[in-house]
Amino acid sequence: MSEPVLVVENLTVYYYTLKGIVRAVEEASLKAYKGDMVALVGESGSGKSTLGYSLLNLVPPPGRVVKGRVIVGGVDILSLRGDELRRARGSLVSMIFQDPFTTLDPVRRVGDQILEVLLEHGVPLEEAKERVVEVVKAVGLSERMAKAYPHQLSGGQRQRISIAAAIALKPRVLVADEPTTALDVIVQKQIMDLLDEIRKTTGMAIILITHDIALAAERASRIAVMYAGRIVEYGPKSKVIENPLHPYTRALLQSVPDISSSEWPKPIPGMPPDLRKPPSGCRFHPRCPLAMKVCREENPGMVEVEPEHYVSCWLYARR
Amino acid sequence: MEVLGRTLARILAKIIPLRVSGRGRILVYTGLVIVLAVIFMAIAAPVLTPYDPTRRAGRSFQPPSWEHPFGTNNLGYDMWARIVYGARTILIVVFLAIAISMAIGIPLGLLSGYYGGGIDRALSMVMDAIYAFPSLVLAISLAVALGPSLFNAAIAIAVIYVPTYFRMIRGQVLSVKEELFIEVAKALGIPTFRIIFKHILPHILPTIMVVFSLSAADAVLTEAALSYLGLSVQPPTPDWGYDLYKGKGFVLSGYWWLIFFPGLMITLLAVGFALIGEGLSERVRREQL
Amino acid sequence: MTRINTYKYVECCSDEARDLRWLFMGLLRYVAIRAALIIPTVLILYTLVFIVLRILPGDPVLAVLGTKNIPPEQLEQIRHNLGLDKPYIVQYFEYLWNVLHGDFGTSMIISGRSITVDLLERLPATVELAVAGLLVSLLIGVSTGFLAAVKRDTKVDLGLRVFGAVTYTLFIPWLGLMFQLIFAVWLRWLPASGRIDPDVSLRTITGFYILDSILTGNIDALRSALSHIILPALTLGLVLSGPYTRLVRSNLIKALESNYVFAYHARGVRSSKILLHAFRNALIPVVTYAGLQFALLLGGAVLTETTFDWPGIGTYLVEKVGYRDYPAIQAVVIVFAFFVGVISLIVDLIYALLDPRIRY
Ligand SMILES: Nc1ncnc2c1ncn2[C@@H]1O[C@H](COP(=O)(O)OP(=O)(O)O)[C@@H](O)[C@H]1O
Numbered sequence: 001m002s003e004p005v006l007v008v009e010n011l012t013v014y015y016y017t018l019k020g021i022v023r024a025v026e027e028a029s030l031k032a033y034k035g036d037m038v039a040l041v042g043e044s045g046s047g048k049s050t051l052g053y054s055l056l057n058l059v060p061p062p063g064r065v066v067k068g069r070v071i072v073g074g075v076d077i078l079s080l081r082g083d084e085l086r087r088a089r090g091s092l093v094s095m096i097f098q099d100p101f102t103t104l105d106p107v108r109r110v111g112d113q114i115l116e117v118l119l120e121h122g123v124p125l126e127e128a129k130e131r132v133v134e135v136v137k138a139v140g141l142s143e144r145m146a147k148a149y150p151h152q153l154s155g156g157q158r159q160r161i162s163i164a165a166a167i168a169l170k171p172r173v174l175v176a177d178e179p180t181t182a183l184d185v186i187v188q189k190q191i192m193d194l195l196d197e198i199r200k201t202t203g204m205a206i207i208l209i210t211h212d213i214a215l216a217a218e219r220a221s222r223i224a225v226m227y228a229g230r231i232v233e234y235g236p237k238s239k240v241i242e243n244p245l246h247p248y249t250r251a252l253l254q255s256v257p258d259i260s261s262s263e264w265p266k267p268i269p270g271m272p273p274d275l276r277k278p279p280s281g282c283r284f285h286p287r288c289p290l291a292m293k294v295c296r297e298e299n300p301g302m303v304e305v306e307p308e309h310y311v312s313c314w315l316y317a318r319r
Numbered sequence: 320m321e322v323l324g325r326t327l328a329r330i331l332a333k334i335i336p337l338r339v340s341g342r343g344r345i346l347v348y349t350g351l352v353i354v355l356a357v358i359f360m361a362i363a364a365p366v367l368t369p370y371d372p373t374r375r376a377g378r379s380f381q382p383p384s385w386e387h388p389f390g391t392n393n394l395g396y397d398m399w400a401r402i403v404y405g406a407r408t409i410l411i412v413v414f415l416a417i418a419i420s421m422a423i424g425i426p427l428g429l430l431s432g433y434y435g436g437g438i439d440r441a442l443s444m445v446m447d448a449i450y451a452f453p454s455l456v457l458a459i460s461l462a463v464a465l466g467p468s469l470f471n472a473a474i475a476i477a478v479i480y481v482p483t484y485f486r487m488i489r490g491q492v493l494s495v496k497e498e499l500f501i502e503v504a505k506a507l508g509i510p511t512f513r514i515i516f517k518h519i520l521p522h523i524l525p526t527i528m529v530v531f532s533l534s535a536a537d538a539v540l541t542e543a544a545l546s547y548l549g550l551s552v553q554p555p556t557p558d559w560g561y562d563l564y565k566g567k568g569f570v571l572s573g574y575w576w577l578i579f580f581p582g583l584m585i586t587l588l589a590v591g592f593a594l595i596g597e598g599l600s601e602r603v604r605r606e607q608l
Numbered sequence: 609m610t611r612i613n614t615y616k617y618v619e620c621c622s623d624e625a626r627d628l629r630w631l632f633m634g635l636l637r638y639v640a641i642r643a644a645l646i647i648p649t650v651l652i653l654y655t656l657v658f659i660v661l662r663i664l665p666g667d668p669v670l671a672v673l674g675t676k677n678i679p680p681e682q683l684e685q686i687r688h689n690l691g692l693d694k695p696y697i698v699q700y701f702e703y704l705w706n707v708l709h710g711d712f713g714t715s716m717i718i719s720g721r722s723i724t725v726d727l728l729e730r731l732p733a734t735v736e737l738a739v740a741g742l743l744v745s746l747l748i749g750v751s752t753g754f755l756a757a758v759k760r761d762t763k764v765d766l767g768l769r770v771f772g773a774v775t776y777t778l779f780i781p782w783l784g785l786m787f788q789l790i791f792a793v794w795l796r797w798l799p800a801s802g803r804i805d806p807d808v809s810l811r812t813i814t815g816f817y818i819l820d821s822i823l824t825g826n827i828d829a830l831r832s833a834l835s836h837i838i839l840p841a842l843t844l845g846l847v848l849s850g851p852y853t854r855l856v857r858s859n860l861i862k863a864l865e866s867n868y869v870f871a872y873h874a875r876g877v878r879s880s881k882i883l884l885h886a887f888r889n890a891l892i893p894v895v896t897y898a899g900l901q902f903a904l905l906l907g908g909a910v911l912t913e914t915t916f917d918w919p920g921i922g923t924y925l926v927e928k929v930g931y932r933d934y935p936a937i938q939a940v941v942i943v944f945a946f947f948v949g950v951i952s953l954i955v956d957l958i959y960a961l962l963d964p965r966i967r968y
């Protein structure tokens with residue numbers, strides 16, 4: 001396989017709040033290759049968005065990357081400062097968000113907002129204008145919608161505009177943070193189809209952040225499962241879905257309603273932990289049906305159980 | 320300044336325990352210190368100065384000295400005496416005015432908010448019209464019509480704050496009305512006036528406190544304005560606004576003490592009330608979150 | 609009234625045409641409705657003042673002439689001339705009818721003096737001062753608010769907020785007189801009062817001295833008019849700037865914390881440009897507020913005018929107050945009420961131009 005476009009190594013991000021340190025992401029590592037769609041799956045509050053922000057070196061205060069490396073297209077994003085960092089955002093790695101309404105400036109025409117991204121990265125005006133038309137068409141909108149204001153567009157149209165602004169400079173990696181959660185079902189499918197198409201035609205690697213493992217199973221090429229700030233299982237989609245190793249991944253899969261099976265979905269018992277004082281050892285142990293003594297004492301390291309398929313659980317690790 | 324405020328706050332917190340936290344408390348106590356100081360001035364006036372504010376105390380136009388700390392005016396009156404006795408005038412007018420506007424605005428707002436319908440629409444329209452209008456101009460025309468006197472000035476000022484209380488109370492009632500315990504009380508057949516006085520009023524008391532302080536701050540400025548224009552108590556009764564107006568005639572002569580002290584007192588008193596209001600509103604805002 | 613219209617994007621005609629049609633059709637209707645809404649406001653205030661001035665105990669004629677021993681026949685004659693012997697209802701509607709025709713009646717003091725003429729003469733001075741005061745307050749308020757938001761939670765922020773709160777409670781005549789003492793009497797930099805030097809001759813066209821001196825190319829008059837307006841405008845503007853400080857600060861902070869600002873960063877837009885975009889969003893509510901504040905501005909203008917002997921409607925009102933000239937006072941109230949209504953209408957229209965979400 002060729003060089004990965006995205007490498008995340010031992011990424012650790014804390015929020016230093018007045019009420020204590022929130023250990024939002026701890027020792028997270030992953031890789032994505034050209035044209036990959038890596039799904040980052042986990043319950044709400046498990047640190048997915050925080051990991052996503054780190055890929056742009058855009059963790060909001062009071063958060064701080066404590067440790068680790070993020071390499072996009074050979075560039076160490078976390079070491080960039082000032083204008084270099086700004087230029088990397090948008091051109092090397094870009095991001096779209098859950099709520100397409102609040103992430104567009106309400107008082108500016110959407111086309112101008114896309115145009116600005118290009119101009120801010122040094123694209124000459126004439127070329128930038130052409131590129132806006134191109135990219136608006138590429139996301140399936142008509143050219144004149146560039147003249148609209150955000151409130152004049154539907155949710156799906158707004159999300160398409162967000163995508164257009166994010167991919168206008170053809171970044172190597174696109175972080176999509178719950179891009180369809182705020183949309184209705186039919187539009188969700190359209191937006192996911194669009195992302196798929198972008199991935200295939202441009203070779204952009206997409207990090208799809210979602211709490212919906214069914215969506216991940218349907219669309220992703222790789223899946224990383226996050227629990228309480230840690231990546232607990234990571235591997236190619238087929239392996240993770242067909243042969244889930246981590247007890248949490250299994251529970252997550254069983255909690256999804258399956259029309260073809262007669263079994264009821266099983267909710268995961270217990271509550272996700274408070275990340276200000278996460279459980280010792282394996283963070284899943286208070287909710288894990290298979291927890292052992294060692295689980296409480298020490299965190300299991302990542303092991304490669306089968307090629308490309310990693311898991312962090314004492315059931316597979318050796319002390 | 321901040322240290323002073325904090326120390327005072329600590330001392331006062333012992334005397335008047337208030338459930339306001341942090342920054343809000345410093346503001347409230349600083350404001351309280353100012354307002355209480357002025358009230359003390361008004362009460363203890365005869366102790367604070369040997370002079371009669373309406374009698375010649377010495378040569379005219381004396382600059383501040385040990386004998387006359389705030390100087391003397393064109394008639395040779397002692398300005399310090401006029402300031403301490405003047406505190407009585409402005410405080411009486413302001414408290415009277417606010418009391419009148421509360422007595423009218425609060426019941427009307429309760430009725431309007433509770434019953435809604437035609438009364439509500441009519442009252443709201445009148446109140447909005449008054450509210451939107453330059454309040455000082457309204458107060459001036461009322462004071463003119465009623466004739467210049469202490470009591471009439473209070474009435475003129477009262478009218479312009481009626482809409483403030485009306486709107487605030489009405490809004491609060493509308494939001495409280497939706498809450499469950501009111502529904503329950505209604506279902507239990509508790510008489511309307513009891514619901515209002517027993518269940519709604521206590522809920523909106525903190526907001527009333529805030530609006531009281533803020534409107535008192537504004538009323539201080541309005542009273543001063545009316546007396547500056549000769550529409551409040553008549554000379555020679557000591558009144559800060561009127562003294563400032565008299566001082567205006569001597570600007571070109573450079574008799575700064577005739578201007579500086581009366582104006583400073585007006586501003587200080589207004590700032591005092593405003594600080595209390597600001598501080599209290601921090602708490603209300605937090606509770607409403 | 610103003611509503612946020614989230615209609616679906618329909619492709620029917622060119623955007624410019626559609627936008628304009630929306631704006632224009634809706635605008636006409638909106639202006640008509642808003643203009644109609646000014647009427648009840650003015651009517652209510654007129655009624656209030658009418659009741660207070662005419663019906664409350666106290667005879668206006670006696671009040672004017674004092675309690676001198678005037679023969680009853682002569683009193684009756686004066687009453688009759690002023691129309692005060694008619695039933696209240698008749699007086700009420702007669703006066704209203706006249707006002708609708710631009711006739712505010714005649715002064716009770718200088719008989720036969722048309723109030724309308726007086727008011728028209730004084731109006732430009734008040735508008736000039738109010739506009740200058742508004743500009744000063746916006747300049748101070750917006751810049752301090754901006755600075756406080758950018759330096760949020762620092763000493764600078766705290767200082768600016770205290771500054772805003774204290775200036776707002778300053779007593780206008782005091783501030784004005786202190787300015788006069790310092791800048792006119794002690795430093796002798798600026799004139800203490802008045803609107804223009806008496807020995808400067810200026811041909812008036814619009815009645816706005818600054819505008820007129822520019823129109824006629826009269827440098828001396830311009831210099832004089834400007835030097836006279838500085839202190840009053842500063843007084844009025846400084847006192848009314850506090851709310852803008854607060855408003856701009858809180859709105860800018862809100863805007864800077866919004867999702868679209870985060871998204872701008874994610875797309876690699878320069879921070880300085882993002883600040884500008886956030887600022888634009890934050891300014892929109894300020895415009896609305898400026899409209900609401902106009903009543904306060906007019907009230908402040910009355911005190912400022914009196915303090916600086918500025919020959920506007922404020923000093924006119926205060927002069928008439930001294931004489932108890934009822935018709936004149938009544939006229940000022942009506943003119944101010946009308947003013948407030950018109951200004952709020954204008955502000956709403958500016959708002960619509962600034963915020964694309966508003967369509968009428
Ligand atoms: N700005 C912040 N300040 C403090 N804590 C935060 C902040 N943002 C997120 N967190 C905390 O970090 C953890 C991870 O949050 P997030 O990354 O948003 O999770 P997810 O996207 O998976 O829902 C949560 O416990 C959340 O409370």
Ligand code: SF4
Nearest residue numbers: 282285288295313314
């Ligand atoms: S390490 Fe232990 S507690 Fe954690 S998931 Fe594996 S078995 Fe369960």
Ligand SMILES: [Mg+2]
Nearest residue numbers: 045048049050
């Ligand atoms: Mg999230």
